Structures are given as structure tokens and as C-alpha cells.
Amino acid sequence: MRTRASHTTLSLFALIALVGGAVPLAAADERCSSALPETDCTLGEIYDAVYEKTFPLDVVAADDVGPAVTNSNVATTTPDTFAGRVHSSYQDFLNLFSFAVNKVEESKDGQALTVRFNPLREGTQLLGLSVTVAKPVVSDLVSNAIPDSTRAATVEKLQSGLGDLDDVTYAAAYSMESTTCEWSQPAASRCWGRSPELYRQMLSQVLVSEADKHSDTGAIPPDDPALQRLIALAPGPSLFDQTLGSLREGDRLEVAALMRQLAERSVRETQAHKAIFEKSGIDKLASLVDNQPQLVATGSYRDPGRFGGPDETGISFELQYGLENLNALRKDCKGSTDCVVRKLEDYAKAGVPTDKFVLTASYKQRGAYTLKDLGLDAPVPDFVPVALKKSSELKARLQWGRLLNAQVAGKNVRFDLSGDGIQTRDDGIRTKNRWVATATLTLPLGGTMSIPVSLNYANQPEFLSSQRKQLGVHLGITYRLPWEKSAATP
Amino acid sequence: MKLLNLYVQKTGVRVDLKMKPNPDVLGYVVFVRKWTSAGPLPEATWLPDTLEQAGNSLVLGKEQGYDIILQASIRDGGHASIVPDLQFSDTAGTSFTTPINLPQSEKPVVERGWKIIVQ
Numbered sequence: 001m002r003t004r005a006s007h008t009t010l011s012l013f014a015l016i017a018l019v020g021g022a023v024p025l026a027a028a029d030e031r032c033s034s035a036l037p038e039t040d041c042t043l044g045e046i047y048d049a050v051y052e053k054t055f056p057l058d059v060v061a062a063d064d065v066g067p068a069v070t071n072s073n074v075a076t077t078t079p080d081t082f083a084g085r086v087h088s089s090y091q092d093f094l095n096l097f098s099f100a101v102n103k104v105e106e107s108k109d110g111q112a113l114t115v116r117f118n119p120l121r122e123g124t125q126l127l128g129l130s131v132t133v134a135k136p137v138v139s140d141l142v143s144n145a146i147p148d149s150t151r152a153a154t155v156e157k158l159q160s161g162l163g164d165l166d167d168v169t170y171a172a173a174y175s176m177e178s179t180t181c182e183w184s185q186p187a188a189s190r191c192w193g194r195s196p197e198l199y200r201q202m203l204s205q206v207l208v209s210e211a212d213k214h215s216d217t218g219a220i221p222p223d224d225p226a227l228q229r230l231i232a233l234a235p236g237p238s239l240f241d242q243t244l245g246s247l248r249e250g251d252r253l254e255v256a257a258l259m260r261q262l263a264e265r266s267v268r269e270t271q272a273h274k275a276i277f278e279k280s281g282i283d284k285l286a287s288l289v290d291n292q293p294q295l296v297a298t299g300s301y302r303d304p305g306r307f308g309g310p311d312e313t314g315i316s317f318e319l320q321y322g323l324e325n326l327n328a329l330r331k332d333c334k335g336s337t338d339c340v341v342r343k344l345e346d347y348a349k350a351g352v353p354t355d356k357f358v359l360t361a362s363y364k365q366r367g368a369y370t371l372k373d374l375g376l377d378a379p380v381p382d383f384v385p386v387a388l389k390k391s392s393e394l395k396a397r398l399q400w401g402r403l404l405n406a407q408v409a410g411k412n413v414r415f416d417l418s419g420d421g422i423q424t425r426d427d428g429i430r431t432k433n434r435w436v437a438t439a440t441l442t443l444p445l446g447g448t449m450s451i452p453v454s455l456n457y458a459n460q461p462e463f464l465s466s467q468r469k470q471l472g473v474h475l476g477i478t479y480r481l482p483w484e485k486s487a488a489t490p
Numbered sequence: 491m492k493l494l495n496l497y498v499q500k501t502g503v504r505v506d507l508k509m510k511p512n513p514d515v516l517g518y519v520v521f522v523r524k525w526t527s528a529g530p531l532p533e534a535t536w537l538p539d540t541l542e543q544a545g546n547s548l549v550l551g552k553e554q555g556y557d558i559i560l561q562a563s564i565r566d567g568g569h570a571s572i573v574p575d576l577q578f579s580d581t582a583g584t585s586f587t588t589p590i591n592l593p594q595s596e597k598p599v600v601e602r603g604w605k606i607i608v609q
Contacts (some may be wrong), residue, residue, distance in 0.1 A: 044495065051492050058569050196513050196565070200538050203517025207561050207599070208535055211521065219491075220608045222525050222555030231498060231607060237584050239496040250544045262493070269491050273601060284600035285516055286565050 039245030041260050043234060047246070050263035055270060081110025082135040086164050111135045124192050129174045132167075136166035139309035144370060145384040154380050158307050166305030176295040183340070187331035194292050199326060205286050206344070209337040210280055218269035220262070230258050270331075279347030280341070288329060288352065291322025291374040310369035310388055316362040323402055362397040394423045410437055411444035435459045448480045491559060491601040492589070495586055497509065497578065498607050501552050504579040505606070507536070508545035514568030519561050525554040545575070556606040563599050564592050576604065 032041035033049035083106035092198040094101060094115065103116040112134040117263045119128040138158050146154050174327040181191035181198055183205065191198070220227060234242050244252050295318070333339035373379065401416035421435040440454045454474040461470055511518060520536040536546040538586065542572040550556065564570040570592040578584040 047493065055492070057591055057593045057595075196516050200511070200515070200517050203563060204519045204537050205517075207517055207519045207563060208537075211561065212521070219530060219557065220522070221530070223606075227496070227605075227607070230496075235498075237498055237578075237580060237582050239498070240493070241495070270596060270601065273491070273599070274596060277599040281600075282563055283566070285563060289516065457603070479495050480562060 004066070032472070035256070037244055037256055039243065041242070041244050042240060043242050043255065046239030046256055046259040047240065047263045047266075051266055054267045063358075081106070082164075083107055083110045083113040085345070086113045086133055088157040088440045090444050113190040123182075124176050126175050126177050128175075130171050130173075132171070133165055136162040136164075136305045136308055138162075138307045138323045139304065141309050141369070141386055141388065142307045142374075145371075145386050146374075146380060147382040150380055154374065154376070155349050157376060158374060162305060162307070167303070167308055169300055169302040171298065171300040174297045176293070181331055183333070183337055184335040185328075185330070187334070190293065190327050191330075192293050192295065194289055194294055196289060197290075199289055202326070205337050206282065206285065206340055209341045210277075210282060213341065214276055218265065218272060220265060226258055226261055230255065230262070233258075279345070279348060281344035281346070284338075284344055284347040284352050287322075288324065288326045291325035291356070293319070293321035293325070293328065295319045306375075307371070311367040312364065313367070314362070314364045317360065319357070319359045321357050322353075323357070324353045353403075355401050356399065358397065358399040361394075363392065363394050365392040366390065389426050394421075396421045409445060413444070414442040416440045416442070433459065434463055436463050442478075450478045451480060452476050491603045494602050494604050495592065496605045496607065497584060498609055499550055499578060500578060501583075501608055502552055503550045505548045505550065505556075505558070506575075506577045506579075507541065507547075507558065508575040509538070509541040510541075510573040510575075511538070511562070512569075512571050514565045514570035515572060516563045516565055518563065518572065521557075521559045521561065522548055523557040523559065524551070525556065525557065531555075535602055550606065550608055553608055555608050558604045558606070560590070560602045561599055562592050562602075564594070564597050566597065567594070570600070 030049075031038045033046040037046050037049075050385050069439075071408060087104065087106060094104060100117050101115060101406075105116065106112075107114070114130055114132040117129045119126050121127075138155050142158070143155050144152060158488075175193070177195070178191045178198060179191035181202060183202055189477055196203075227448045230239065233394045234247055236242055244256065247255055274304070297317045300312075300314045304311070329340055333343065364427050366388075368390045369386065369388040373385070374383060396419070398417070398419040400418075401414065403412040408414045417437075417439050419435075419437040423433050436456070437457045438454055438456050440452050443451045443453070445451060452474075454476075456472045456474065458470055507520065509518070509520070518538060521532065522534040522536070523530050524533040525531075534546070534548065540546055548556070548558075558576075560572070560574075562570065562572060571589050572588060572592065573589045575594060576586040586604065590602055592602075
């Protein structure tokens with residue numbers, strides 16, 4: 001009876017999720033919130049019904065629920081996809097290398113299979129290698145060179161002659177990621193990466209220091225008369241798991257009332273603690289983790305097969321960090337979590353500065369590609385041989401800014417630098433070659449006004465607004481209206 | 491603090507706790523508080539490095555009771571949860587292994603507790 005009721009409730013929530021778009025993760029249901037709840041309600045569900053009125057559970061969007069529902073209704077026979085077929089064909093071969101293979105993944109659309117090898121680690125340096133086999137296709141470059149009248153049939157013929165391993169991409173990803181990070185480790189040893197797991201022990205120690213500052217408020221002692229009465233009326237080792245129906249009929253109303261009373265006391269205790277934690281600035285820890293330095297570099301080479309177009313080689317590099325991060329806090333506080341707690345309180349009042357350093361660069365090269373014939377038994381009349389030259393594209397972006405020690409009118413001067421560029425070569429279509437750089441010195445004038453002085457450079461003057469020379473200087477005044485909130489950055 | 495359960499146990503029963511948090515949990519700590527005739531006193535503080543590996547244990551003494559309190563700092567906008575494995579060495583094999591959802595409505599720090607009355 002109990003199992004059936006729960007099942008019905010779960011189905012109802014799934015239906016609401018699909019129709020209404022959102023549903024609490026596991027809300028205590030309505031049947032347990034009345035003055036005399038249904039007999040199959042547990043005492044825990046009666047307590048939850050009251051508590052979750054004030055502090056509701058998270059809501060899951062329909063998008064999150066949809067896939068789970070869809071997946072439970074998929075056919076038991078697997079569709080014939082390229083990735084699945086290749087995976088099965090090479091399963092025995094891959095098993096021989098199981099000592100080196102970390103993961104074999106089929107893409108969502110089933111058109112590619114990726115083999116990820118065990119990452120290699122040396123200190124904070126991590127290297128991951130992978131090979132991806134994609135379903136080979138006839139490139140538009142080739143199909144457009146075939147006359148309209150025979151295109152569809154010829155492409156189909158070419159497609160049927162392609163092998164499973166014709167389109168292969170080899171990739172390597174390098175990143176800096178620490179294995180441990182502690183408040184007490186020397187400030188000079190920087191922690192890399194933004195995974196919460198890496199910093200969990202550190203952040204947990206902050207909770208301990210935070211708790212030391214506050215006394216227990218609202219805790220319910222074991223000899224509390226309401227608790228003792230509950231234990232007397234609902235005897236058993238696990239009070240919240242008992243159903244109302246398992247108790248004596250004459251006691252049920254009183255037990256339900258006592259559980260609601262207990263929940264109301266818990267709500268008041270949570271409200272008091274929440275107010276304390278909101279002032280503590282502990283929520284700023286997430287921003288500090290997100291500002292930790294992150295360095296990632298990737299390289300890849302793709303051979304798309306004879307009819308797949310030119311080979312592609314790509315390299316990308318990305319370095320990001322926020323100036324105010326856990327490393328900076330470690331340096332300032334020298335292992336004292338009490339100091340960290342004080343700093344967090346300052347962040348709660350003034351905000352975490354949003355200054356960031358970002359350097360990204362990517363380079364992509366397409367090899368020369370020639371296709372004189374299609375290699376079919378019967379030559380295709382009017383086929384135009386394909387000849388494409390080597391081409392390349394380089395993109396780079398740099399942003400950096402920080403407060404200087406120099407002060408004007410009692411406030412720190414700020415310096416920002418930004419650069420943006422794109423260069424393409426020999427692709428015969430685009431000849432863009434654009435580089436723009438700006439350095440800005442911001443002089444504060446009181447709390448609401450500042451004077452930014454910018455030096456701009458562009459390889460072509462038209463890339464800069466209202467400027468006819470490659471190099472120019474801009475002088476301006478920025479005034480913040482009195483009712484606008486001040487920025488987090490001081 | 492929201493209560494997860496209230497247990498009635500005997501002196502000498504061992505309590506074992508292991509935890510497995512998801513990535514939306516930034517940091518967490520478990521405080522053990524014992525209730526003596528003089529009032530509440532801190533008994534132990536358990537941190538993630540032990541809780542997630544070997545786990546932590548407590549043997550119930552001749553006290554009035556204990557509170558096992560979880561405090562978890564959670565990320566904005568996530569769906570934070572912790573899967574506990576709380577086991578009692580009583581004859582009934584009492585345990586609590588239901589995932590604990592840590593809702594945004596209680597952020598930045600969510601508190602959950604098990605209350606143990608010693609009889």
C-alpha cells in the first residue's frame with residue numbers, strides 16, 4: 001500500500017514537470033501537511049511539509065526532467081549508429097589496450113567515437129590524449145565540383161566507398177591542475193585549477209572558524225518536554241521513519257501536532273543562522289574559486305579522408321585568472337583561517353573585485369588540398385578538379401587590469417590593458433588582418449567621478465572609432481549617477 | 491537546522507558516517523555536539539578528507555544525547571546534494587543513506603542534523 005502510494009506520487013510529479021515545466025526535487029506532498037495527515041505519512045514527511053513551506057527544495061526545470069523521462073522510454077534495441085557500430089567492431093582490439101584507455105565515448109548524435117587515454121600527470125601538469133573517429137562524409141568542396149545532373153548519385157557512390165577510419169582526429173590537451181591546496185602551504189606555491197573538489201578541505205576549514213565565532217542558538221536539548229513526549233508516543237529507534245498509521249489511533253493527532261511544532265522551531269533556528277551566514281561573506285568563496293588561475297592548451301590534427309577536404313591542424317592556448325582569488329587570500333592570511341573569515345566579511349561589505357587577466361590565442365591551419373579525379377570506374381563528365389591552397393588563421397585576445405599603488409584624491413589609480421587581433425593568410429576568401437590595442441589609466445575624482453585616459457592603436461585607423469591615425473589618445477569623464485550602485489571594484 | 495531524523499539509542503552503540511558530496515557543494519563540515527547535564531559541549535569536528543575516505547566514528551557515551559550537524563556551503567544556482575552513509579551498530583542495523591538535497595532557499599550555508607537520544 002505504501003509502495004503504491006509513493007509510486008503514484010512520483011508519477012504525478014513527473015507529469016507536473018512535463019506539463020508545468022518545473023517541479024520540486026522531492027517536496028513533501030500535500031497529504032502530510034493537514035492537521036491530521038494520512039496514515040501512510042511518515043513523521044519525517046509531516047515535519048518536512050512544514051519546514052519546506054519556508055525553505056522549499058530546489059526546482060528542477062522541465063529540460064532536466066525531460067531526458068530522464070525520455071530515457072526511461074527508449075526502445076530496447078539500439079539504433080544502428082556509426083559510433084555504436086565502430087565501437088562494437090573494435091571492442092576486442094580496444095580491450096587489449098584497456099590499461100591505457102581511460103574512456104570510450106560515443107557522441108550524442110552517434111556519429112563519432114572518441115577514445116580518451118589515461119591522462120599523464122607530472123606535478124601540477126596534466127596531459128590528456130584522445131583519438132576521435134567520425135563518420136566520413138563527402139565534403140561540399142568535392143560535391144560542388146560535380147555537375148548538378150549527376151551530383152546526388154555520384155556523392156552516394158563516393159559515400160558508400162568510404163571506410164570507417166577515413167576521418168580521424170588526434171588531439172592533446174594540456175592543463176595546469178594542482179592535486180592539493182591548503183591554507184598552510186607556502187604562498188609561493190600557487191594552486192591551479194577551478195575544481196571545487198580541490199579546495200573543499202580548505203573551504204570546509206573556513207566553516208569551522210566561522211562556527212567558532214557563534215554560539216549555539218535555538219538548539220533543542222534531549223530533555224526537551226516536546227521531544228520526550230514524542231518518544232513516549234512513538235517509541236522506536238528511528239522516529240522519523242515511523243508512519244502515523246503505526247501509532248495508536250488516539251495519539252496520532254498529538255504526534256502530528258508535535259512534529260509540526262518541532263519543524264517550526266527548526267525553521268526559526270535556520271532563519272537565525274541564515275542571517276549570520278549572509279553577513280559572513282562565506283558565499284564569496286565561490287567567486288574566489290572561479291578566479292583561481294587556469295591554464296589550458298590544446299592541439300589537434302584532423303585527417304578527414306580523401307573526399308573530406310583539407311587536413312586541419314589547430315592549436316589553442318588560454319590563461320585566465322582573477323586578481324582576487326584563493327591564492328591571494330592564502331598569501332595575505334598566511335595560513336590563518338580566522339584572517340580568512342575577517343577578509344570574507346570585508347568582501348561581504350565591499351564585494352569581490354572583478355579584475356581579471358585573460359589571454360587567449362588560437363591558430364588554425366588548413367593544408368593544401370587537391371583532387372584531380374574521383375577515382376570511380378566510370379569517370380564523371382564535367383567534374384572540376386579541386387585545388388585549394390594552404391590557409392591559416394591566428395586569433396589572439398588579451399585583457400588585464402589592476403589597481404595601482406598610486407593614489408589621486410585618496411583613491412587608487414587603475415590601469416587596464418586590452419588587445420584583440422585576427423590574422424588570416426592565403427585562404428583566398430578572407431584577407432582580414434586586424435590588430436587593436438588599448439591602454440587606459442583611470443584617475444578617480446571622488447566617489448562618483450573619474451577621468452579615463454586611453455591610448456589606442458590599430459593597424460588600420462578604420463578599426464578605431466572617430467580616429468584617422470593608427471595611434472590616438474582619448475580623454476574622457478565618467479560620472480556615476482547618485483542612485484546607481486557603486487561597482488564591486490573599489 | 492533541519493532535522494533528518496531522531497534516533498533513540500543505547501550507550502556503547504557505534505555511529506559511523508561517510509559522505510559523498512556533488513560539485514555544487516563548495517565545502518562542508520560535520521560537528522558532533524554532546525548534551526551533558528551541564529548543557530551542550532563540542533565532541534568532535536569532522537572534515538571532508540576523512541569523511542570521504544575512511545569515514546568518521548563515534549561511540550555513544552553515558553550522555554543525554556548527541557547532535558550530528560552537517561553545515562555545507564553551496565554554490566549559487568546549483569543543485570547541491572550530499573549522499574551520506576550513516577550506520578548504527580545497533581541490533582536493528584539502523585541507517586540513513588538517503589541523498590540530502592541542499593536547497594538554494596537556505597544558502598549560503600545549509601544545515602542538516604541527526605539527533606540521538608541516549609537511553
